[in-house]
Amino acid sequence: MSNRLLPACSILLLAGGRGRRMGGQDKGLIEWHGRPLIAWVHETVRALTDDLLLSCNRNQTAYAPYADRLLSDEEPDYPGPLAGIRAGLAAAHHDWLMVLPCDAPMIDALLLRSLHAIATQDRLHPLMVRRSAQWEPLFSMIPTHLAARLEAAWQAGARSPRQVLLALGSRALDLAEDDPRLANLNTPELLER
Numbered sequence: 345m346s347n348r349l350l351p352a353c354s355i356l357l358l359a360g361g362r363g364r365r366m367g368g369q370d371k372g373l374i375e376w377h378g379r380p381l382i383a384w385v386h387e388t389v390r391a392l393t394d395d396l397l398l399s400c401n402r403n404q405t406a407y408a409p410y411a412d413r414l415l416s417d418e419e420p421d422y423p424g425p426l427a428g429i430r431a432g433l434a435a436a437h438h439d440w441l442m443v444l445p446c447d448a449p450m451i452d453a454l455l456l457r458s459l460h461a462i463a464t465q466d467r468l469h470p471l472m473v474r475r476s477a478q479w480e481p482l483f484s485m486i487p488t489h490l491a492a493r494l495e496a497a498w499q500a501g502a503r504s505p506r507q508v509l510l511a512l513g514s515r516a517l518d519l520a521e522d523d524p525r526l527a528n529l530n531t532p533e534l535l536e537r
């Protein structure tokens with residue numbers, strides 16, 4: 345069961361950020377309990393897809409072992425995670441794109457299987473994790489046939505993944521606000537945990 349591919353699902357790991365709160369470090373490559381953050385996420389997702397994409401804007405050589413294909417943003421200067429999602433949707437080989445951040449090392453495969461199972465009950469809409477009232481577009485599933493609509497939103501100036509996925513009719517997967525599997529490591533203090 346745990347080694348089974350998620351049907352029709354590409355996975356995109358987002359590691360294309362500036363890492364300002366980490367002093368400008370490339371967050372996915374920061375070590376946490378002896379390994380880069382991206383290695384923890386990679387270990388969890390590797391067996392789930394045969395189309396593993398990774399969005400990064402620097403250090404391509406270091407990231408290469410953690411994906412089948414690397415993508416980078418078309419626009420310079422870090423336009424935000426929607427740029428990575430846009431590139432991922434255009435590149436994905438499968439009907440669905442699962443989007444995950446590079447800095448959530450405690451994400452687990454059971455949660456990702458649930459996200460996939462619930463999303464694929466409905467072929468039309470994205471599914472986003474929601475914690476209390478907070479939508480989390482970087483833990484999401486997007487049907488790749490929505491690429492053209494996302495592209496239109498991008499061309500119209502949209503840059504917020506949350507707003508775009510809501511406009512595309514995203515459904516919610518409700519999880520507890522303090523669900524440890526979703527913990528994001530955004531600052532050096534959090535790395536001490």
Ligand SMILES: Nc1nc2c(ncn2[C@@H]2O[C@H](COP(=O)(O)OP(=O)(O)OP(=O)(O)O)[C@@H](O)[C@H]2O)c(=O)[nH]1
Pocket residue numbers: 358359360361362363364365366371399400417421422423424425426427428429444445446447482528530
């Ligand atoms: N492709 C791409 N991904 C991004 C961009 N900005 C952020 N991300 C990714 O989106 C996810 C969530 O972003 P943040 O947690 O804010 O990370 P960050 O932007 O590197 O960090 P801060 O500069 O401190 O906000 C991370 O996995 C980032 O790598 C971007 O401009 N392009």
Ligand SMILES: [Mg+2]
Pocket residue numbers: 361362
């Ligand atoms: Mg950011």
